[in-house]
């Protein structure tokens with residue numbers, strides 16, 4: 001009750017100046033009609049009373065055209081779900097819509113009460129973009145020559161931040177040296193795979209030699225992770241009939257790669273990242289290294305690659321073997 005009576009007195013208070021304004025306007029209109037050419041209004045009323053409420057909000061709010069100002073209006077919505085249309089890696093020549101001017105219509109002085117009423121008359125556009133959950137294309141990131149006590153945990157940390165999963169082609173010697181890191185890899189949802197025991201060129205070995213390299217690594221992985229590896233990547237991508245035969249007998253699926261950014265040569269993080277991003281395509285297998293040397297550039301490049309390719313809608317999964 002108190003509320004409604006307050007509202008009534010409120011509207012009376014509002015009505016009085018409105019009527020006064022109307023009176024003045026009628027008076028003014030009758031005089032102004034006689035000379036159409038004269039820009040009349042400025043003298044007729046106080047700026048806070050007659051300029052704002054009826055004109056500005058109506059004209060400014062509905063701006064749903066492809067006006068740059070409207071772009072400033074929408075980003076917060078799209079910005080929450082990284083869309084494939086946001087080119088972060090190759091920043092497009094932005095038209096300079098840098099969002100300093102606030103597009104919100106300025107509050108019209110003393111007539112703050114009119115705003116909600118006028119706003120409620122609006123068609124209520126509220127462009128709610130439906131957040132379409134994209135299944136997205138897949139990229140297979142792989143890391144060879146680990147596990148390494150420095151670089152593997154850093155790789156794992158970056159992968160986790162992007163909810164990305166990868167396959168680690170480990171050396172049996174390193175798994176025996178750092179079994180807890182191999183276990184961490186598996187615990188984080190990634191796959192630990194076989195990359196031989198000593199990084200030998202398997203194609204140059206006889207059957208016994210190949211078996212030794214692969215079986216010892218299988219054992220190391222099994223005891224560290226309680227999982228049996230099912231993927232093999234022969235060092236140097238060097239395959240022979242014997243390698244394939246032994247791999248088959250051990251239930252190992254041989255995988256090489258599609259994209260080799262040569263991160264091991266340390267050409268610079270951006271170069272590594274660029275070499276991956278520029279050729280990225282669905283189901284590509286990317287060769288990287290978390291062992292065998294200083295891999296700080298690989299870690300840095302990984303961050304760039306994941307940010308960009310995630311924004312393009314890619315997912316990162318373990319190899320299907």
Ligand SMILES: [Zn+2]
Nearest residue numbers: 144145235236
């Ligand atoms: Zn290797």
